[in-house]
Amino acid sequence: MHVPQPESPRFSWCGESYVTVHLFTDIDIWSVAGVLRLQQQLAESDIAHTIIAMVPGWTTLLLWLDADIADPAAVEQAIASAAVAGAGREIEFESRVVTLPTVYGGERGPDLEFVAGVNGLSIEDTVERLQATQFAGMVSFSPGMANCMWIDSSHALTAPKYDSPRTTTPPGTVGLGGSSISLYSVATPGGFQMVGRLAVPIYQPRPTLPAFEDSPTLLRPGDRIVLRAIGLDALAAISDGVAGGSYRYDIEPGSCRVADGELTWT
Amino acid sequence: MRVVAPGLSTTLQDHGRQAGIGSGIPPGGAADAYAYHLNCLVLGNPAGAAVVEHVLKGGCYQALAPATVALTGADMAAAVNGTSVPLATPITLKRGDVLETRVARRGCFGYLGVAGGGLACDRVFGSASTYLDGQLGGLDGRTLAAGDVVGLDTGQAPPAPMVAAPDEHSYLCCPPAQLRFTRGPQHEYFDDAAYAAFTAEPCRVSPRSNRVGYRIDGTPPAVRPVPRTRDTGSGPTDIVEEGNPIGGIQIAGGQEIICLGRDCGTSGAYAKIGCLIGVDVSRLAQLAPGSRFRFTEVSPAQARSIRADYGAVLGEVARRARSAPAGTTAAAPGQPPPGLPAK
Numbered sequence A: 001m002h003v004p005q006p007e008s009p010r011f012s013w014c015g016e017s018y019v020t021v022h023l024f025t026d027i028d029i030w031s032v033a034g035v036l037r038l039q040q041q042l043a044e045s046d047i048a049h050t051i052i053a054m055v056p057g058w059t060t061l062l063l064w065l066d067a068d069i070a071d072p073a074a075v076e077q078a079i080a081s082a083a084v085a086g087a088g089r090e091i092e093f094e095s096r097v098v099t100l101p102t103v104y105g106g107e108r109g110p111d112l113e114f115v116a117g118v119n120g121l122s123i124e125d126t127v128e129r130l131q132a133t134q135f136a137g138m139v140s141f142s143p144g145m146a147n148c149m150w151i152d153s154s155h156a157l158t159a160p161k162y163d164s165p166r167t168t169t170p171p172g173t174v175g176l177g178g179s180s181i182s183l184y185s186v187a188t189p190g191g192f193q194m195v196g197r198l199a200v201p202i203y204q205p206r207p208t209l210p211a212f213e214d215s216p217t218l219l220r221p222g223d224r225i226v227l228r229a230i231g232l233d234a235l236a237a238i239s240d241g242v243a244g245g246s247y248r249y250d251i252e253p254g255s256c257r258v259a260d261g262e263l264t265w266t
Numbered sequence B: 001m002r003v004v005a006p007g008l009s010t011t012l013q014d015h016g017r018q019a020g021i022g023s024g025i026p027p028g029g030a031a032d033a034y035a036y037h038l039n040c041l042v043l044g045n046p047a048g049a050a051v052v053e054h055v056l057k058g059g060c061y062q063a064l065a066p067a068t069v070a071l072t073g074a075d076m077a078a079a080v081n082g083t084s085v086p087l088a089t090p091i092t093l094k095r096g097d098v099l100e101t102r103v104a105r106r107g108c109f110g111y112l113g114v115a116g117g118g119l120a121c122d123r124v125f126g127s128a129s130t131y132l133d134g135q136l137g138g139l140d141g142r143t144l145a146a147g148d149v150v151g152l153d154t155g156q157a158p159p160a161p162m163v164a165a166p167d168e169h170s171y172l173c174c175p176p177a178q179l180r181f182t183r184g185p186q187h188e189y190f191d192d193a194a195y196a197a198f199t200a201e202p203c204r205v206s207p208r209s210n211r212v213g214y215r216i217d218g219t220p221p222a223v224r225p226v227p228r229t230r231d232t233g234s235g236p237t238d239i240v241e242e243g244n245p246i247g248g249i250q251i252a253g254g255q256e257i258i259c260l261g262r263d264c265g266t267s268g269a270y271a272k273i274g275c276l277i278g279v280d281v282s283r284l285a286q287l288a289p290g291s292r293f294r295f296t297e298v299s300p301a302q303a304r305s306i307r308a309d310y311g312a313v314l315g316e317v318a319r320r321a322r323s324a325p326a327g328t329t330a331a332a333p334g335q336p337p338p339g340l341p342a343k
Helices: A029-043 A072-086 A112-118 A123-130 A232-244 B033-043 B192-200 B278-285 B300-323
Strands: A010-014 A018-022 A051-056 A060-065 A091-094 A097-104 A134-139 A146-150 A173-177 A180-183 A193-198 A224-229 A250-252 A255-259 A262-265 B002-005 B011-013 B051-055 B060-062 B067-075 B091-093 B098-100 B106-114 B162-164 B177-183 B203-205 B213-217 B238-243 B248-252 B256-260 B267-270 B272-276 B292-297 B329-331
Touching: A010 A072, A010 B177, A010 B272, A018 A072, A029 A051, A029 A060, A029 A072, A029 A091, A029 A134, A029 A255, A051 B238, A060 B238, A072 B300, A097 A123, A097 A232, A112 A123, A112 A193, A123 A193, A123 A224, B033 B051, B033 B067, B033 B106, B033 B162, B033 B278, B033 B300, B162 B300, B177 B278, B177 B300, B192 B272, B192 B292, B248 B267, B272 B278, B278 B300
Parallel strands: A097 A224, B162 B329, B177 B292
Antiparallel strands: A010 A018, A018 A060, A051 A060, A091 A255, A097 A193, A097 A250, A134 A146, A134 A224, A146 A180, A173 A180, A173 A193, A255 A262, B002 B060, B011 B051, B051 B106, B060 B098, B067 B091, B067 B106, B177 B272, B203 B213, B203 B292, B213 B256, B238 B267, B248 B256, B248 B272
16 A cells, blocks of 8 residues: 655745745645645644645645745745654545536537547446546646546546647536546636536636635535536536526535545545 | 726736635736835825736726825826826826826836725635636726726725835836746756756747736757656656746746746646746836846845845835825835836
């Protein structure tokens, strides 16, 4: 079993206000857990008041500091001692289960057949694999955009990215590139294969649904995501609920505990 | 005030938002943070007051009630009812007065603030900053349009003393421009010879630049082949996706130099040869498309020291304002910001 080992961290100052901490080289749930652990430790450290915000990556943590008050030596010391303290420590992070109704194929997922072909699977089996639970490692790039990987890699699909990226991607698109799933929240250029589209928003800058009252984004790093297949009849009913403000998201509270080389989901 | 003509891509901005960066919402905020803070100081507004940000071309506004306004940043040949008015100085408008700003003749980003707490708008995570790609903040997340009526944000702090600063305080610009950066976070992709060439070659700001990113026309640095692991990607400057610092100097596809602006995506997967120091993110914003400059490397300690120097200038403006009797306008210090030629 792979045990998360925050190697002695390498870090770089970026200008006077940012520090990038490099923890791991390759992407997996363990690396994300290690990054989230460092984030937790720094949030509880004696430099916490000098941190404006932190951006967790798959293998890195970006610190945005208030350079007017941060003591650089204390920052470097806090990073080093947090990683050392973290090496043998358990971590528990929030991991909700968010089920998002998704229409696969057709005009909403024009690349589904291509993806099925590349993976040597039927359309039905491909959609089955796409519904296996995903882990949102990063919520980044554009507002609320979730970048996910399969928790059980035996279900993972792979696909090449577009040779020439699209100039725009419809909001809600479920994209596959490499073995990563991206949930597009706003219209942006993109190169992932479009296999489907969410029936519900994951970003609302002017909220009409209660789920967005506290934040315009729905998803958080660490969430588990199920992209549940629905048909066009169900889509119509869900769209009415979204438009009328009555739609309620299927979100179960949960967490992930990392200890002794094991992941425990609850 | 009523918008008669809005300019090119005119938005409401403030000092940016912090709470969204962990969920994909860039910090945003005035492209020239120095000119924004000076605007707040001139008018006695609190940090966070919403201002109008003009890009390259100003707009035309009619006062619907008496107001005191100030312009900082780019010189856009401002006039009230056809008579020129100075930069970085409180200007009194009567009801019906028309304030017009034109094409920038020096700098790119110009700021229009209103005394009494700034402009009323949508605040998201506490910030007024308009983020156009996310349709968030400001006026319904969009650019200003002719016919819009923008009011005062009366919920802000009570009025504070105002201060008049000389024109040359208006924004940070010191040709011949050098933009200073610190090395990293992917310095292993570039050897010392690549850094030497990168800092020796003159560059130009491309016209294909905006608040998201500033494209730089210049010779891209040679990329050193680095050992690849499973998830690094195959392109010459591909990296595992990571958080983006504002001012990061990204080498996209091994060949395109892009400086990340305040509305950039919160993460990216191209190697960054360096990151601009804070004040030079603002100075880059004020460099007109086609302007020549060179990149210059500094240490993180030098970056902190430069930041302190500029902070001291704004601190002195604030101190003068505070020491003036209420209701009067103090004179700003005669000493311009470091690096600015005296008039």
